[in-house]
Amino acid sequence: MIKNRHNTIATILVLLFGCVLFFIATDGFRAFTAETARVNQLMEEKPxxxxxxxxxxxxxxxxxSEFEDKYIFITFLYTSCATVCPQLEMNMAQVYDLLPRKYIGEDIVFLSISFDPTRDDPATLETYREAFNSDGETWRMARIPNQAELDSLLEKFGVIVIPDGLGNFTHNSAFYLVDKKGRLIDVMDYTEIEEAAAKVTSILENEAGV
Structure with a gap:
């Protein structure tokens, strides 16, 4: 009986210890993956x-500041990507189409930023723009030629980019929303197109007093 009691106590201690580890590993039960924890941190910091x-x-x-006093809906990509990036941009195009026309260009702009500035020169970005039928004004494709500046942005926004040595990158993907003061206010699942469009529309309408 004493042995059973000891086993019970040992089991309880193991479970408690496991819960503590799970709490720490999941960022206080709020995150079950490193990506979710990263997004939670970004939402707290609002860089x-x-x-x-x-x-x-x-x-x-x-x-x-070219887009001063406008919200900016952002994706990060590289044009040579044959996996997630084309889908990311197609989904971005759908969000663009779902927003009320009156806000496009006036209150919000779309910006696709390449993290492969060496290959993604303006001519390459122009070809990519045409492929996704962006107008090049209210939805622009851009690069940041200065690598140090690019790295600073990627770090602040929690964008993970890992080169594979063969010209490709492993990277995370999301929709990023920056407010009129240049502060990141939301990171959205790029596969949830209607949800992202509804959230952005709600933000724009609330600001407009609709």
């Missing part, structure tokens, strides 16, 4: 878009 110089599909160079 500001760093000072970088963008070069778009038309070869124009400007800071992020």
């Amino acid at each position: 500001v878009f760093p000072d970088v110089t963008l070069e778009d599909n038309k070869g124009r160079k400007y800071p992020i």
Whole structure:
């Protein structure tokens, strides 16, 4: 009987210890994966878009303040990607089409940023723009030529980019929403198209007092 009691106590201690480890590993039960934990942290920190110089599909160079007083709906990609990036951009196009026209260009712009600036020059970005029927104005394709500036942005926004040595990258993918002050306010699942469009529309309508 004493042995059974000891076994019971030991089992309880193992379970408690396991719960503590699970709590720590899942960021307080809020995250079951590293990606979810990363998004949770971003939502708490709400980092500001760093000072970088963008070069778009038309070869124009400007800071992020080009879009001052507008929300920015962002994706990160590289044009040589044959896996998730085409789907990411097709989904972005659907979000674009689902938003009320009156907000496009006036209150929100779309921006696809390449993390492969060496290969993704303006001409390549222009070809990519055409493939997804973006207008190059309210939805632009851009790169950040300065690698240090690019790295700073990727780090602040929790974008993981790992080169495989063969010209490809392993990377996470999401929709990122930056507010009118340049602060990241949401990271959305890129596969949840209607949900993302509804969330952005709600934000725009609330600000407009609709």
